Amino acid sequence: MTRLTIRHETRYLYERPVGFGRHRLLLRPRDSHATRVVEASMSFSMPAATRWVYDALGNCVCLMTPEGRSEALTIISRLTIERFPAPLAPLAIDNPHTAMPIVYDRGDRTILAPFVDPATDDPNGMLLDWVRAQAGGTYEPALDFLQRLNRYIHQHFDYRERDEEGTQTPAFTVTMGSGTCRDFAWLMVEALRRLGYAARFVTGYLYSPRHSSVRGAGATHAWCEVFLPGLGWMEFDPTNGLAESAALIPVAVSRTPEEATPIGGMILGDPGKSELSIHVDVRPAGAPADPA
The missing domain is CATH 3.10.620.30 (C8orf32 fold)
Known part of the structure; x- marks a missing residue:
């Protein structure tokens, strides 16, 4: 078992203040036999209303709506997880359906x-x-x-x-x-x-x-x-x-890439020029973090 900390920061900068509609955040893994969420927190650079739901595929979704107008929005997700190794050892496959062409019951x-x-x-x-x-x-x-x-x-x-x-x-x-x-x-x-x-x-x-x-x-x-x-x-x-x-840490699954966007939402008004920066740091729990 490996205990890891994950810090995921997303920062939006706009030339002019804008309002914000609802954002859909896919940033928290769901507990499973392979991944256990020990601690999870999320912070925003401005007040925001939040609500947590499971989508149709069982993904943990945070519905977040920032309150007010701003020239910037920063979203920071912090996780501590335990990831249980699952190396792909040689498998004795007796099921003839697990061969090409694939057949599902x-x-x-x-x-x-x-x-x-x-x-x-x-x-x-x-x-x-x-x-x-x-x-x-x-x-x-x-x-x-x-x-x-x-x-x-x-x-x-x-x-x-x-x-x-x-x-x-x-x-x-x-x-x-x-x-x-x-x-x-x-x-x-x-x-x-x-x-x-x-x-x-x-x-x-x-x-x-x-x-x-x-x-x-x-x-x-x-x-x-x-x-x-x-x-x-x-x-x-x-x-x-x-x-x-075990190096792969799944957060969300979907039928298409568009449905698995980690952060999606809308802004209200003309932002002028905009800038997006994303920083993700994954390291063993207890190890010094990179400067934010």
Whole structure:
């Protein structure tokens, strides 16, 4: 078990004072057998009304509405969590459905249907051709294929940070051969759906003792979860080639990247020029924190 502290600061600066509508914050993990929230707090740079709810996927959502007008809004989330390692050891898979092509039983299919149906268009079949080429067409345990695809994206696509919001289409990521963690996660999700897998988009944090050793540390991170019969939802991070890693700290799951935005909301009035800065610090509990 590893105890970690997470400090996530988001700061908005505006040229002119603005009012604020309701904001939707996905910043708190839900307790599970793999993650236990020990302490959690949230602070804002101005008075705000808050209400906590669970969304349809069980994500913890804070609905926050700032009160008044301001030229700046700062949101700081502080967490102490316990993360229980779940290394992906060799598994003896006796269920023949956990092989390609993947087959879900009737009960699972009903629940998983939204995560099997692709959410993006592929008018020229480029994405389908690409993922079929990776699958090869020979009999292979599904878990072996997923690990192989996860490693392939990590090894053959160039990681590039991008400050602009939004996610590339999977076909565009294949064409460019580069992207951010959210682009790679979305590519894997949508590619697997075209082969009949149930896959969903995950956002959270990435713990690395040395930020230079992994891609995406020091910011929010994104990866992919895939449902396998008898094994359940399994984590794959194509940005770093990780699978079922304790370094991945999930906060929210969704069908599309837009539904898993850590902070979303609206402002009222003309802000003029605006600036956004995000800083995430993940470290062992008790270790000195970076200066804010």
